[in-house]
Amino acid sequence: MKKTARIASVAAVIALGLSACGSRDDESSTADESSTPTASATTSAAAQQYPDFKACMVSDSGGFDDKSFNQTSKAGLDNAVSQYGMQEADVESTDPSQFADNINEMVSQGCNSITTVGFLLGDATEAAAKKNPDIDFSIVDFAYEKAPANLKGLTFNTGEPSYLAGYVAAAKSETGVVGTFGGLNIPTVTIFMTGFYEGVQKYNEDNGTDVQVIGWDPAKPKAGSFTNDFENKTIGQTTAEEMIKQGADVIFPVAGPAGLGGLQAAQDNDVKAIWVDTDGCVSAAEYCDVLLTSVMKGMDVAVQQAILDGAEGDFSNDVYVGTLANNGVGLAPFSDDVDAELQAKVEELKQQIIDGTIKVG
Template identity: 75%
Template sequence: MVLAGRAPVRAPQNRRSGGAVRKTARIAAVATIAALSLAACGERPTDEPETATETPTATETEPAEQFPDFKACMVSDSGGFDDKSFNQTSHAGLEAAAEKLGVQTAEVESQSPSEFDDNIAEMVSQGCNSITTVGFLLGDATLKSAKKNKDISYSIVDFAYEKAPANVKGLTFNTAEPSFLAGYLAAAKSETGVVGTFGGLNIPTVTIFMTGFHQGVQRYNEDNGADVKVIGWDPAKPKAGSFTNDFESKTIGQQTAEEMITQGADVIFPVAGPAGLGGLQAAQDNDAWGIWVDTDGCVSAEEYCDILLTSVVKGMDVAVEQAITDAASGTFSNELYVGTLENGGVSLAEFGPNADVDDELAAELEELKAGIIDGSITVG
């Protein structure tokens, strides 16, 4: 696949003479560039050790069957289903299943981790046939409920069990791959030679983005004899990373990004859900670039589209819809969902309208993508 991007008049890749000048220079003319696919990866959670295998990322055609007696339910992580990030994208999968399959639905939003057990129990009490939980932090609560209710199919976004029960399916995403491409792009666009990233919590499903981003910057430096620095994350020093310890406070995210901008960062890559919107706000206020996560920011957070270089996208909606489809049709299994650039489970969204990505840089990103897919470039 190719990335339908926008190719404005080319601007210098590593120099900027000031905020007003850059915003004038970044007037976009629309054209077609290259597209990067979606995907996901992980281990196969069965009772016997096995290697990971990939499963289909989407229903190829609308199912002929309808399942009006089947009830598909969902429990969110904190942040709610309007977080413009992973909860909202996962919820779109539930809505798609309801539309295509005719299933009944129920849902509950979690305000804090202390509510996870009770919220899942509420879905059980409502007679749900499948329950999807959204987020790494729901791993323990999901497993506990699944062991008690073996007649219910459970799927969980962003969590993999070493030995999953037969009724539990993990939906994971190797976001390090498109984040690598985003890091390379960020380094190419930086004029200060400093880019920044921060997370909501120091957990694997957050730091996987940050590690891929860091590695992409290092690859740019290696290929171009550059010395672009990453502040906020170094995989070799994980305890020193920058985290808001909050996925909800836009104010904290904005303050974190502003600190990075004062240190010279002119590209901000927040991996913090709604708190990350504060990072985009800081970038917009300070004439810096932003890169969004989980979904295409020019769609979910369009108020910041003018400063977005791109977004690192996870196909959570597609994976959730497929898991519900499998449960309703009787083909559900505990085989771990694996998304990668190769199978389309993760991707780099089209370039922002003002990103000024020229053909040469777009071609470099395509070559890197191909290298990741064929294994010649190791990411993560």
């Protein structure tokens, strides 16, 4: 199968789940995975088999059940293994101090492809790639100025769909205050928050309003709200509750499992929220009732494609960037709270971002 054909297949599949239009129906929390970004890169029953190829993964400290980026990335590995008859190995990290050792463990197990998940694994992944030039390495949420030939960055311009999410949040706010917080003050977190902030400003510009964003101002990054933790749900809940006390009635947590505490706070206080990385109505269905939408990254499809490229001998260190234009990022289906008029406006803004009329970030 030629690479151009595979990429077209990826775009066609992921577009189903990354559309910025279409309300979520009552069964969306249990939607068939084939209509979401967890769909696999190819649906061919005659997919080439690679039984001697071993695909492996190392998680960030959130683990593979984080209902967010580790879990979605792991789905890409699992899809590759099941569809192409590959061997598999993985290891979960519980602390950043384990990253290098966990990668080396995958090396020792004879992996042909190793995917690491998360910005914080950048240095350890690069070091391992340089020491093991015969292994293909991919890393989610990191890119290098000059990567080794066997190391590929899988990145996502989540600022674009976050801009759309910010516009929706501002439109749905009744108090005129929305809030966002992150796990750490790192680029892969703040890109969401900046896009969200700018989307709110666009709503104000269009409608002559003054919806305020608490928790983040790109002009004052040191004053942003961060839990400094991606695992502690209690910290996330406390952070969101403080924002709600300040009047926020839409919460946008960008903190992995800690962000689930933000959804809990929204649910407890009868306010709305927007999830990140994957469709929260699928990954965290217990909070679907408070979600307006989710900002999604097609990490699973990008991971699966990188693994398949390695098996087929097409692997390169060219950085992958998921955008609205290539359907690598987008919004999950909206809740019924987002009416058709607002959905149409979001679609208009999406097209303006794609054609360059609107610059995000």
